[in-house]
Amino acid sequence: MHYQPIIGLEVHVQLQTQTKIFCGCSTAFNPDQPNVQTCPVCLGLPGALPVLNGTALRLAIKTAMALNCQIAKFTKWDRKQYFYPDLPKGYQISQYDLPFSFDGQVELITNAETGESRPIRIIRAHLEEDAGKNVHDETGRGRDSMVDLNRAGTPLVEIVSHPDLRSAAEARQMLEELHALLTYLEVSDCNMQEGSLRCDANVNLHITKDDGTVVATPIVEIKNLNSFRFTEQAVEYEIARQWKAFQETGKTIKDAPKSTRGFDPDRGVTTIMREKEEAADYRYFPDPDLVPVTVTDEQLAAIRSEMCEAPAVMRKRFQSEYQLSAYDASVIIDQGRLLAEYFEATAKLCGDGKQAANWVTQDVLRVMKERKETIANFPLRPEVLGSLIARVTQKQLTIKSAREVFADLLTAEEDQTPAPSMAQIDEIVAAKGLAIVQDDGAMETAIAAVIDKNPKAVADFQAGKQAAVGALIGQVMKQLKGADAQAVREKILTKLSGG
Amino acid sequence: MSLCDLSAGTLWRKLQSGEVTAVAATTDYLNAITQFDGQVAAFLHVDRDTALAQATNLDAKRSRGEPVGLMAGLPVAIKDVLCIKGEPTTCGSKMLQNFRPPYDAHVIEKLRAADAVLLGHTNMDEFAMGSSSENSAYQVTHNPWDLSRTPGGSSSGSAAAVAARMAPVSLGSDTGGSIRQPAGLCGIVGMKPTYGRVSRYGLIAYASSLDQVGPFSTDVTAAAALLEAIAGHDPRDSTSVNQPVPSYTSTLDQPLQGLKIGVAKEFFAEGLDAEIEQAVRTAIDVYRGLGADVREVSLPHSKYSIATYYLIAPSEASSNLSRYDGVHYGHRTESATSLNEMYAASRGEAFGPEVKRRIMLGTYALSSGYYDQYYVKALRVRRLIREDFDKAFADVDIIAGPVTPTAAFKIGEKSDNPLGMYLADVYTISANLAGIPGISVPCGFTPAGLPIGLQLLAAPFQEERLLRAARMYERETDWVTRKPALA
Numbered sequence: 001m002h003y004q005p006i007i008g009l010e011v012h013v014q015l016q017t018q019t020k021i022f023c024g025c026s027t028a029f030n031p032d033q034p035n036v037q038t039c040p041v042c043l044g045l046p047g048a049l050p051v052l053n054g055t056a057l058r059l060a061i062k063t064a065m066a067l068n069c070q071i072a073k074f075t076k077w078d079r080k081q082y083f084y085p086d087l088p089k090g091y092q093i094s095q096y097d098l099p100f101s102f103d104g105q106v107e108l109i110t111n112a113e114t115g116e117s118r119p120i121r122i123i124r125a126h127l128e129e130d131a132g133k134n135v136h137d138e139t140g141r142g143r144d145s146m147v148d149l150n151r152a153g154t155p156l157v158e159i160v161s162h163p164d165l166r167s168a169a170e171a172r173q174m175l176e177e178l179h180a181l182l183t184y185l186e187v188s189d190c191n192m193q194e195g196s197l198r199c200d201a202n203v204n205l206h207i208t209k210d211d212g213t214v215v216a217t218p219i220v221e222i223k224n225l226n227s228f229r230f231t232e233q234a235v236e237y238e239i240a241r242q243w244k245a246f247q248e249t250g251k252t253i254k255d256a257p258k259s260t261r262g263f264d265p266d267r268g269v270t271t272i273m274r275e276k277e278e279a280a281d282y283r284y285f286p287d288p289d290l291v292p293v294t295v296t297d298e299q300l301a302a303i304r305s306e307m308c309e310a311p312a313v314m315r316k317r318f319q320s321e322y323q324l325s326a327y328d329a330s331v332i333i334d335q336g337r338l339l340a341e342y343f344e345a346t347a348k349l350c351g352d353g354k355q356a357a358n359w360v361t362q363d364v365l366r367v368m369k370e371r372k373e374t375i376a377n378f379p380l381r382p383e384v385l386g387s388l389i390a391r392v393t394q395k396q397l398t399i400k401s402a403r404e405v406f407a408d409l410l411t412a413e414e415d416q417t418p419a420p421s422m423a424q425i426d427e428i429v430a431a432k433g434l435a436i437v438q439d440d441g442a443m444e445t446a447i448a449a450v451i452d453k454n455p456k457a458v459a460d461f462q463a464g465k466q467a468a469v470g471a472l473i474g475q476v477m478k479q480l481k482g483a484d485a486q487a488v489r490e491k492i493l494t495k496l497s498g499g
Numbered sequence: 500m501s502l503c504d505l506s507a508g509t510l511w512r513k514l515q516s517g518e519v520t521a522v523a524a525t526t527d528y529l530n531a532i533t534q535f536d537g538q539v540a541a542f543l544h545v546d547r548d549t550a551l552a553q554a555t556n557l558d559a560k561r562s563r564g565e566p567v568g569l570m571a572g573l574p575v576a577i578k579d580v581l582c583i584k585g586e587p588t589t590c591g592s593k594m595l596q597n598f599r600p601p602y603d604a605h606v607i608e609k610l611r612a613a614d615a616v617l618l619g620h621t622n623m624d625e626f627a628m629g630s631s632s633e634n635s636a637y638q639v640t641h642n643p644w645d646l647s648r649t650p651g652g653s654s655s656g657s658a659a660a661v662a663a664r665m666a667p668v669s670l671g672s673d674t675g676g677s678i679r680q681p682a683g684l685c686g687i688v689g690m691k692p693t694y695g696r697v698s699r700y701g702l703i704a705y706a707s708s709l710d711q712v713g714p715f716s717t718d719v720t721a722a723a724a725l726l727e728a729i730a731g732h733d734p735r736d737s738t739s740v741n742q743p744v745p746s747y748t749s750t751l752d753q754p755l756q757g758l759k760i761g762v763a764k765e766f767f768a769e770g771l772d773a774e775i776e777q778a779v780r781t782a783i784d785v786y787r788g789l790g791a792d793v794r795e796v797s798l799p800h801s802k803y804s805i806a807t808y809y810l811i812a813p814s815e816a817s818s819n820l821s822r823y824d825g826v827h828y829g830h831r832t833e834s835a836t837s838l839n840e841m842y843a844a845s846r847g848e849a850f851g852p853e854v855k856r857r858i859m860l861g862t863y864a865l866s867s868g869y870y871d872q873y874y875v876k877a878l879r880v881r882r883l884i885r886e887d888f889d890k891a892f893a894d895v896d897i898i899a900g901p902v903t904p905t906a907a908f909k910i911g912e913k914s915d916n917p918l919g920m921y922l923a924d925v926y927t928i929s930a931n932l933a934g935i936p937g938i939s940v941p942c943g944f945t946p947a948g949l950p951i952g953l954q955l956l957a958a959p960f961q962e963e964r965l966l967r968a969a970r971m972y973e974r975e976t977d978w979v980t981r982k983p984a985l986a
Binding site for chain 2: 291
């Protein structure tokens with residue numbers, strides 16, 4: 001007997017609009033001052049009416065395009081009705097039977113080493129308003145619960161995947177892939193601590209019995225997972241729990257309806273929230289306060305023209321264009337669009353993608369981590385780093401010297417504005433004499449001069465005293481600090497041998 | 500002589516010319532309220548000081564030589580369904596007994612900008628559900644023509660206040676006839692504009708796809724002025740239509756040439772009182788006398804109006820009224836030990852029986868398994884009703900008919916008979932379903948002395964035509980000069 005986990009995700013993404021989806025209130029995350037970002041509309045006061053924020057729809061369409069979804073030409077708004085204190089109108093404005101997008105897919109990398117991938121199908125993505133937040137007394141003294149409506153009305157895209165995921169790791173990866181995609185597009189900040197990206201996971205197992213028959217375990221929806229790690233842990237736990245439960249009870253999907261569980265990160269377990277998924281009747285119907293939206297081809301073309309390259313595409317391109325390994329490409333891509341752009345600019349300037357990748361993934365990331373800085377604030381701009389790497393690839397500097405320059409540039413940066421420039425590279429190289437001398441003419445001149453000035457040493461050498469050449473090399477090197485000692489030695493020897 | 504004896508249009512013109520001050524008009528109307536409202540019970544809340552202060556400011560503005568707005572200090576009573584910043588706005592419900600909106604409805608902003616004087620809030624059926632004011636949580640309003648009878652509803656107080664000359668004009672809202680029906684029963688002018696002509700922002704929703712704010716007046720002229728003041732696009736209402744507002748008052752007195760009037764045979768069917776039919780047919784003869792071409796039109800689906808309306812309106816209402824849950828504002832029960840209990844008890848205690856009935860009707864109609872056969876089907880019939888009108892208006896300019904099947908009925912007569920009450924709106928509901936404008940104009944009295952209304956309907960955004968047609972009739976008759984003995 002063996003089993004195959006079957007997992008689908010419902011991902012909620014807050015769009016990064018300045019204002020809410022149906023009113024002009026700010027969407028800023030502001031938990032310390034509850035209910036200040038509110039107005040009659042998002043408070044659900046009598047007589048207040050919603051008006052669609054066009055930017056929210058535009059960002060939502062952008063999201064759906066990135067998920068390779070079909071975009072509906074005609075879409076409308078429906079009321080999803082239920083009572084809850086964080087839902088001031090008693091209904092959520094959402095989309096029911098005509099979502100603005102459907103039928104998409106996301107490529108999920110299934111092997112980080114080889115870059116092998118598999119499509120995960122998207123059923124639909126629809127736009128809706130977020131609810132507020134109930135704040136309960138956690139002192140155990142039974143004080144009143146409070147409601148904060150700052151978040152109420154924040155635009156939210158709900159992305160529903162097919163149950164195409166096959167492991168907890170894949171579930172996590174899918175979420176990471178979406179995170180990368182949506183932050184690249186700048187449609188969401190995807191800040192999971194602030195709830196900008198959160199997901200529900202639907203999990204069950206397909207069990208192949210020893211006689212070859214296949215049965216499914218009851219479906220469980222794990223609600224409100226707000227980190228990559230928790231998603232993976234929760235699904236992992238749920239798979240093990242269902243496997244154990246099946247072995248003990250033999251219950252299948254036919255014996256129990258879908259149930260809802262929550263994840264307790266402290267204990268690492270999922271716990272039951274609703275035993276029987278009550279056939280919730282949300283009484284959806286078209287919101288008569290809002291007009292349906294018709295999206296034109298021109299609008300779609302305009303939105304499409306704003307799209308940036310998707311991270312998955314960029315990852316593949318970095319591999320082919322800059323000869324990066326799948327692993328290096330992923331490391332760079334996963335750091336976000338700004339770092340990927342930083343890498344690419346650097347690679348272009350130095351003409352060596354592999355070297356650029358090494359510098360960015362090792363030196364730049366290390367310094368960013370030490371300084372707790374983002375790439376946007378990193379003091380070395382790509383042109384400076386690119387120029388530095390170019391000196392290595394053009395054999396003007398050794399890697400060791402280049403690291404020294406890199407460190408010096410960063411140290412120097414601490415007490416200066418603007419950021420370090422290419423000119424400073426030259427200053428440091430000159431000051432420390434780090435340049436590799438490749439100018440044969442300069443070397444020839446220096447050697448000729450040294451030979452002229454040291455007839456004794458020359459005579460000694462020609463008399464068979466090999467060590468005498470060392471003194472000559474030392475003098476040349478004194479003049480040409482960045483010179484390659486080996487090259488100098490060879491040239492002197494050639495010269496003295498009558499070459 | 501009190502300024503209340505002038506017709507609203509005359510008073511408005513005198514205010515515009517400066518012949519009468521806003522303070523004088525406001526004072527006279529406030530006095531009339533003091534004198535008559537004990538018997539009529541039209542007002543829920545009168546803010547005398549604020550009204551007088553507005554009038555004083557306006558007069559001062561005028562005396563400084565500054566231009567004054569279109570309303571020029573005309574006092575206006577406001578149905579309690581429209582939010583006025585800081586003033587009690589209850590919608591006739593216990594649910595909102597202590598609610599004071601932090602904002603003005605769009606039409607209130609427009610009235611302030613047009614220099615109207617706001618007299619206060621008028622009584623209504625709870626959440627605009629009803630046709631008699633008997634569903635108000637606070638009081639029953641009496642018909643000034645016969646205090647034992649209803650003024651109609653749901654804009655009961657706004658109609659009765661104008662009929663009793665306690666206000667020259669007022670605002671109501673019309674979802675299935677809630678302006679035209681009480682206007683008809685009270686012998687005054689009442690108009691429901693095209694859906695989308697007037698912003699619903701700040702109008703407490705009953706049925707969002709049908710609700711529309713409109714004017715009451717003792718005559719057509721001031722109704723035109725009031726509509727002109729409140730109409731227009733409002734970006735805060737997505738269903739508000741962005742079309743210029745004609746100057747209704749400047750074209751009002753121009754008679755329509757070659758007017759084609761349609762008479763829908765369905766509006767003269769069984770159930771229409773003979774005395775109403777008589778008065779309406781006589782009114783249509785007046786148009787004939789003015790050279791109008793009167794022809795029959797057919798609205799074959801109008802017989803489904805009430806059934807259609809009582810699926811769509813309660814469906815929307817069941818959703819619109821979900822926000823009254825006792826959590827954020829409004830009535831909250833004192834006795835609840837769980838969240839669900841709090842919801843159930845708060846709503847159970849604060850909603851009246853008709854509101855509960857419609858919430859249940861609507862909840863049922865939207866339930867899964869019933870949605871298609873009720874709500875969706877009603878939407879289909881609604882489209883057929885609209886198409887009937889489209890066809891008819893391809894042929895005629897105006898459709899004329901009765902407003903109500905009977906004159907004002909006795910208070911209490913239909914309070915145990917909800918279906919009978921629903922039938923009071925049989926002729927008005929189809930205009931809401933079709934989204935077209937309609938006006939009720941006084942056209943006579945029953946032998947018992949109760950007013951009878953003539954309803955004129957026009958194609959969408961033909962308010963100007965409708966007002967001119969109404970004014971043509973008004974000039975030929977003297978019904979608007981009649982007022983109840985009480986006033």
